Amino acid sequence: MRSPAIAALLVLLALLPAAPAEAHRLRVFATVEGGSVSGYGFFIGGGRPAHVAIRAAAPDGAAIFRGETDGGGRFAFPAPPVPTALTITLDAGDGHVASTTLAAHRFGPAPPAEAATASAVNGLPGSALQLTAGDAARPPNPDGEGLTVSHEALQMLIDRSVEAAVARQIRPLLESYAAAEGRLRFNDIAGGIGMIVGLAGIALWVSARNRLRRESRRPGDTG
Amino acid sequence: MAHIPDGVLSPPVLIGGWAVAAIGVGLALRRLDESRIARTAILSAAFFTVSLLMIPLGPTSVHLLLSALMGLSIGIAAIPAVMVALALQMLLFGVGGLTTLGINTVNIALPGVLIGLLAGPWISRLSVPQAMLAGGLAAAGAVALTAGGVVLALLLSHSAYSVSAQVLGITYVPLLLAEALVTAFAVGFLKRVKPEVFPAGLPRPLAAE
Numbered sequence: 001m002r003s004p005a006i007a008a009l010l011v012l013l014a015l016l017p018a019a020p021a022e023a024h025r026l027r028v029f030a031t032v033e034g035g036s037v038s039g040y041g042f043f044i045g046g047g048r049p050a051h052v053a054i055r056a057a058a059p060d061g062a063a064i065f066r067g068e069t070d071g072g073g074r075f076a077f078p079a080p081p082v083p084t085a086l087t088i089t090l091d092a093g094d095g096h097v098a099s100t101t102l103a104a105h106r107f108g109p110a111p112p113a114e115a116a117t118a119s120a121v122n123g124l125p126g127s128a129l130q131l132t133a134g135d136a137a138r139p140p141n142p143d144g145e146g147l148t149v150s151h152e153a154l155q156m157l158i159d160r161s162v163e164a165a166v167a168r169q170i171r172p173l174l175e176s177y178a179a180a181e182g183r184l185r186f187n188d189i190a191g192g193i194g195m196i197v198g199l200a201g202i203a204l205w206v207s208a209r210n211r212l213r214r215e216s217r218r219p220g221d222t223g
Numbered sequence: 224m225a226h227i228p229d230g231v232l233s234p235p236v237l238i239g240g241w242a243v244a245a246i247g248v249g250l251a252l253r254r255l256d257e258s259r260i261a262r263t264a265i266l267s268a269a270f271f272t273v274s275l276l277m278i279p280l281g282p283t284s285v286h287l288l289l290s291a292l293m294g295l296s297i298g299i300a301a302i303p304a305v306m307v308a309l310a311l312q313m314l315l316f317g318v319g320g321l322t323t324l325g326i327n328t329v330n331i332a333l334p335g336v337l338i339g340l341l342a343g344p345w346i347s348r349l350s351v352p353q354a355m356l357a358g359g360l361a362a363a364g365a366v367a368l369t370a371g372g373v374v375l376a377l378l379l380s381h382s383a384y385s386v387s388a389q390v391l392g393i394t395y396v397p398l399l400l401a402e403a404l405v406t407a408f409a410v411g412f413l414k415r416v417k418p419e420v421f422p423a424g425l426p427r428p429l430a431a432e
Contacts, residue, residue, distance in 0.1 A: 025226075025316070025317070025318050043277070044277075091231075096228075097228055097230065097231050098228070099230075184275055184316065188315040188316065189271075189272060189275065189315075191315065192268075192271050192272075192308075192311040192312070192315050193268045193271065193272065195307075195311055196264050196267050196268045196271060196307060196308070196311070197264060197268070199264065199307060200260050200261060200263070200264030203255065203260045203264075204257060204260050204261075207255075207256065207257045207260065208257065211257070
């Protein structure tokens with residue numbers, strides 16, 4: 001008599017460990033590190049969109065990069081030479097589309113060409129950093145005469161390594177924030193169910209009111 | 224996959240989806256009588272919760288829909304039930320989108336409603352094991368129709384859209400099986416405990432009773 005109920009419960013219980021309480025949604029994580037934009041797509045709760053189309057576009061719609069994610073859903077491409085906001089869109093081809101936008105300031109001042117050696121740390125080709133050193137406005141330096149390295153170059157090297165260190169340090173933070181953003185919270189589920197109960201209450205009230213009206217009208221009609 | 228986000232589909236598909244969903248909601252609300260409000264709300268809440276719980280599956284992830292169960296037990300009221308749940312999922316979790324709310328509602332609820340109309344009268348007459356089998360088949364059919372609806376919506380939006388058959392096979396076949404299994408047990412349970420859930424024919428105006 002009770003076996004189907006127990007069986008149904010067992011089926012649900014068997015499914016639940018594989019189904020952590022997380023929203024079904026594709027998301028993109030992307031960050032800027034050492035002159036390169038890297039990141040990955042992920043389904044909240046697990047799964048990576050492997051070999052799906054990825055597109056990075058400037059605010060005016062111009063495509064900066066087109067490609068595919070690798071087997072682990074990851075992607076990487078050189079940062080645009082001129083800092084610009086970048087919208088990275090992942091299209092899994094089955095109606096799952098996600099995008100994220102990196103603001104222009106995330107790309108920082110354009111790194112100088114001589115700092116390209118530093119990028120070897122990140123395993124990037126130096127060609128990714130074919131940038132004009134002069135376009136970054138620097139404060140004038142009154143004490144620069146005695147230096148063998150020009151103050152500007154030194155400043156840029158420092159900027160470059162600070163940027164790289166900060167990017168490396170905050171990456172885990174950004175990643176966990178991206179993951180946490182879509183996590184399913186019990187409060188939200190309870191709130192949603194509460195809303196549905198409330199709507200049912202409104203519907204019951206409306207239908208009860210209509211019935212009362214009909215009933216109060218009916219005796220008048222007949223008598 | 225049935226929660227298509229904003230910015231994927233073309234305006235005609237979005238408007239068409241909203242139109243069908245609005246007609247469905249209108250029809251359902253006119254026929255929604257007091258005795259069915261609670262059941263509709265319970266199924267809406269069940270769908271709201273269960274379609275958030277996702278199962279990672281290879282390159283994508285799937286979740287149950289329960290659309291056949293809704294169609295079988297509440298008929299056309301499945302459309303507002305699904306729409307309310309989808310709207311809440313959008314507001315609370317950012318799943319899906321406002322422009323696609325219509326087409327997503329249609330893709331999920333309409334197969335359930337159609338299958339319910341088709342299989343409902345049968346299930347009320349069958350014995351429990353037979354009803355479980357029929358319920359499972361109904362659920363599989365509803366999932367297949369939902370998959371078809373999603374693919375159609377994508378194809379109508381982009382004529383060049385290539386929906387990989389492999390991805391569809393990977394994601395929908397296990398979903399089909401899981402959905403069939405859960406629906407079969409749910410139907411079996413309801414048949415034993417509360418057989419009147421499945422009306423013998425088209426739902427009569429219960430308020431007259």
